[in-house]
Amino acid sequence: MKTDIAKLLQRKKKQIFENWVAAQLADSNLRDELMSNEELRSQSDELLDVLLKTINNDNLSDVYSQAFEPVREILAGISVFRAKNGYTPTETGLYVFGLKEAFLQAIQGEMKSDLPGMIEVTFRMNKLMDHLAIDTFDTFIKGREEVILRQTDEITEISTPVIRVWDGILALPIIGTLDSSRTQVVMENLLQEIVVSGSTIAILDISGVPAVDSLVAQHLIKTVAATRLMGAECIISGIRPEIAQTVVHLGIDLSSIVTKATLASALRHAFTMLKLEVKRVQREKSI
Amino acid sequence: MDRIPILRMGKFLLVTIQIDLYDRLATNLESDLVNMVNKTGARGVLIDISALSIVDSFMGRILGNIGTMSKIMDAEAVVVGMQPAVAITLIELGLELKGVHTALNVEKGMELLHEKISFDEDTLDEADYENNSE
Amino acid sequence: MTIEKEQDVVPFRNRVKEHAVKIGMSILNQTKLITAASELVRNMLKYAGGGVTTIEVLSKGRENGIRVVFQDKGPGIKDIKQAMQDGFSTGKSLGVGLPGAKRLVSEFDIKSIPGEGTTVTIIKWKNG
Numbered sequence: 001m002k003t004d005i006a007k008l009l010q011r012k013k014k015q016i017f018e019n020w021v022a023a024q025l026a027d028s029n030l031r032d033e034l035m036s037n038e039e040l041r042s043q044s045d046e047l048l049d050v051l052l053k054t055i056n057n058d059n060l061s062d063v064y065s066q067a068f069e070p071v072r073e074i075l076a077g078i079s080v081f082r083a084k085n086g087y088t089p090t091e092t093g094l095y096v097f098g099l100k101e102a103f104l105q106a107i108q109g110e111m112k113s114d115l116p117g118m119i120e121v122t123f124r125m126n127k128l129m130d131h132l133a134i135d136t137f138d139t140f141i142k143g144r145e146e147v148i149l150r151q152t153d154e155i156t157e158i159s160t161p162v163i164r165v166w167d168g169i170l171a172l173p174i175i176g177t178l179d180s181s182r183t184q185v186v187m188e189n190l191l192q193e194i195v196v197s198g199s200t201i202a203i204l205d206i207s208g209v210p211a212v213d214s215l216v217a218q219h220l221i222k223t224v225a226a227t228r229l230m231g232a233e234c235i236i237s238g239i240r241p242e243i244a245q246t247v248v249h250l251g252i253d254l255s256s257i258v259t260k261a262t263l264a265s266a267l268r269h270a271f272t273m274l275k276l277e278v279k280r281v282q283r284e285k286s287i
Numbered sequence: 288m289d290r291i292p293i294l295r296m297g298k299f300l301l302v303t304i305q306i307d308l309y310d311r312l313a314t315n316l317e318s319d320l321v322n323m324v325n326k327t328g329a330r331g332v333l334i335d336i337s338a339l340s341i342v343d344s345f346m347g348r349i350l351g352n353i354g355t356m357s358k359i360m361d362a363e364a365v366v367v368g369m370q371p372a373v374a375i376t377l378i379e380l381g382l383e384l385k386g387v388h389t390a391l392n393v394e395k396g397m398e399l400l401h402e403k404i405s406f407d408e409d410t411l412d413e414a415d416y417e418n419n420s421e
Numbered sequence: 422m423t424i425e426k427e428q429d430v431v432p433f434r435n436r437v438k439e440h441a442v443k444i445g446m447s448i449l450n451q452t453k454l455i456t457a458a459s460e461l462v463r464n465m466l467k468y469a470g471g472g473v474t475t476i477e478v479l480s481k482g483r484e485n486g487i488r489v490v491f492q493d494k495g496p497g498i499k500d501i502k503q504a505m506q507d508g509f510s511t512g513k514s515l516g517v518g519l520p521g522a523k524r525l526v527s528e529f530d531i532k533s534i535p536g537e538g539t540t541v542t543i544i545k546w547k548n549g
Contacts, residue, residue: 184375188449191371198391222378229374229383231367231390231399307434310427341434341452343459344518372452380456380521381507 005107005121006056012106017048020102024095047074048099055128063131075132076139083143096136100129160186162193169270170199171263173238175208183219187226200232201270205263207238217252224257233258233273237266291316293323299400300324303335313349321356331400332357335393337368347382354387363388363403367396424462425471433474434459437489440476444485446547454487454545457522461491461541464518469495469539479544486527486546497535505531 009016021044025037051071059067075096082092103125111118160182165171172190176182190202204223209216220236227234237260239247247254260266271278289312294301300323302316320332332353336342342350350366357364365388377384388403390396422433437458441451465472472493479486498504507520523529528544 184449187375188371191374194391195371198395200391200395225383226371226374226378229377229389230369230371231388231392231395307431309431340438341455341459343456343463344521345459345463370452372449375449376452376456376525379453379524380460381524382521 004057005125006052008110009055009103009106010052012110013048013052016099016102016106017045019105020044020048020099023098023101027094043078044099047071047078050074051099063128063135071132072135075136079136079139080143080146083140084147089137089140092136092140093133096129096133100126100133103129160189162189164193164197164199165203165267166270166276168197168199168274169201169203169267170194170197171203171205171267173205173208173263176210178206178209178216178219180215180219183223187223190223191226191230194227194230194232201235201273202227202232203235203237203263203266203270205238205266206236206243207240207263209238209243212243212247212252214250214252217247217250217254221254221257235260235266235269237261237263290319293319295323295327295329298329298404299331299333299397300327300329301333301335303338305338307339307341308346310345313346317349317352317356320353321360324357324360324362330362330404332362332364333393333396333400334364334366335368335396336366336373337370337392339373340370342369342373342377344380344382347377347380347384351384351386354384358386363400365390365396365399368392422474422476423471424465424474427466430459430462430466433462437476437487440478440487441545444478444487444547446487446545450545450547453525454489454543457525457543457545458489460518460522461489461543465491465493465495465539469493472538481546484546484548486544488542488544491541492538493540494538497537497539498531498533499535501531501533 021041024040024044054067054071059065062068063072078095079092082095104122107118107121107125111121155176160172160174163171163173170190170193172186174186178186186204190204193199194202204220206212206220212220224234224236235258236254239259239261258269260269291302291304291308291312300320302320304316308316323329324332334350334353336350339346354364354366366384367390369389388399390399422429422436424430424433434455437455438451441454446454462474465474470493472491472495474492475490477488479488505520505523519531522543525545526543527546528542530542531539532541533539
């Protein structure tokens with residue numbers, strides 16, 4: 001007689017659940033600061049519930065069938081939740097493997113009399129849970145990737161502010177490495193702001209750029225050229241001694257660009273170009 | 288035949304390109320402008336391209352040609368109002384439009400033309416003065 | 422879309438633009454794609470006297486993109502490597518067409534058999 005796995009597991013559900021949760025709670029690495037025991041229990045309960053409703057003798061080996069869609073959905077949810085909340089991949093992996101352990105315990109306990117049947121069921125159960133674990137891993141990594149993507153977006157957003165320092169003068173401090181995608185964002189923001197504010201001078205301050213190699217220099221030259229096409233002038237400031245050294249050693253020609261050592265001297269240059277003068281107010285001495 | 292209108296404003300010629308140009312129209316504009324410079328003795332040419340969403344190498348070459356041709360005929364050409372996306376694309380494409388002056392908008396372009404021309408006249412005056420003093 | 426005369430260039434660019442707008446491409450990337458397409462279609466007219474273009478929307482994962490294929494039955498290109506160099510031109514142009522177009526798009530592929538024709542395929546991803 002063939003044992004109905006679904007019925008067997010359904011019957012032992014409570015025990016499986018308790019074993020599983022107990023194993024999780026007993027784990028010395030359990031991080032209850034990330035999730036309360038209550039939450040862990042309800043999350044695990046939901047997963048087990050749906051999984052047991054899905055399983056039957058026929059679909060046991062086919063995780064990618066339509067029937068398993070809800071199970072994989074819940075697992076994906078748990079996985080993404082864990083990825084975003086700082087669980088390690090090991091912890092997430094062990095979570096699913098813990099459930100497998102509990103299942104196998106139950107099967108071994110119940111099917112002592114039917115050894116060949118037990119082996120078969122164990123084998124299929126193993127396979128099912130392994131697939132689910134791999135699936136979980138996939139979504140876990142996707143969850144992490146999403147976090148990284150979001151952070152990258154945020155960094156590019158915040159790292160390229162365009163500041164109006166004076167009527168007609170924009171300043172753009174660049175912090176961090178300047179790669180081609182970053183240059184795109186910088187250029188776009190700068191040119192857009194030039195149009196909006198009607199500025200004729202832009203100062204690119206590169207004191208926050210760790211190193212200038214020929215590629216970065218090329219990006220800078222491109223930005224300057226694009227600014228000129230718009231009809232504005234571009235000054236590069238914040239050239240540190242090391243940068244001047246590497247630029248010369250690499251044989252990069254920056255002679256077509258106005259460069260200044262500090263933002264202050266760049267601003268002074270900009271004032272001259274706009275025929276502006278900054279003066280100290282002479283107070284009349286009263287005797 | 289379609290033509291881009293060229294407006295005369297004192298010493299300057301003014302062109303606003305409002306539609307995407309096909310090649311014939313662009314080459315026509317080039318020759319019309321040069322003829323106009325010759326006929327009117329204009330000292331400056333201002334081309335507003337703020338409505339152009341695309342400038343490819345062909346159009347870039349036309350703009351460059353207008354700049355160089357004007358220069359030979361003793362006039363300055365200013366291209367104004369280039370869209371940011373167009374500027375970035377031109378740079379990526381490898382075109383820097385050397386030989387044409389650029390300005391942010393028509394107003395700034397006019398200022399630039401006045402500046403260039405008054406500078407010319409100033410140096411001319413000085414030269415005249417030197418000649419007279421001899 | 423068949424390209425036979427220079428008046429076809431502007432409508433063709435508009436078609437490319439429609440596709441790019443449909444997938445929500447940024448203005449900058451739209452401009453780059455259309456400019457590259459414009460360069461290539463001009464090449465086709467100039468060297469092969471015209472040809473056929475196809476525009477389609479692609480998707481890879483959650484990235485969407487536009488693919489434009491340019492097919493002509495012109496004389497072909499003998500030395501592709503040379504043609505892809507900046508400043509090289511057999512005609513009287515600036516010689517930025519092919520290499521410039523390549524810089525403007527995400528993926529660029531050119532196949533040419535001398536005497537039979539040239540096929541250029543470009544892809545621009547929405548965020549690429």
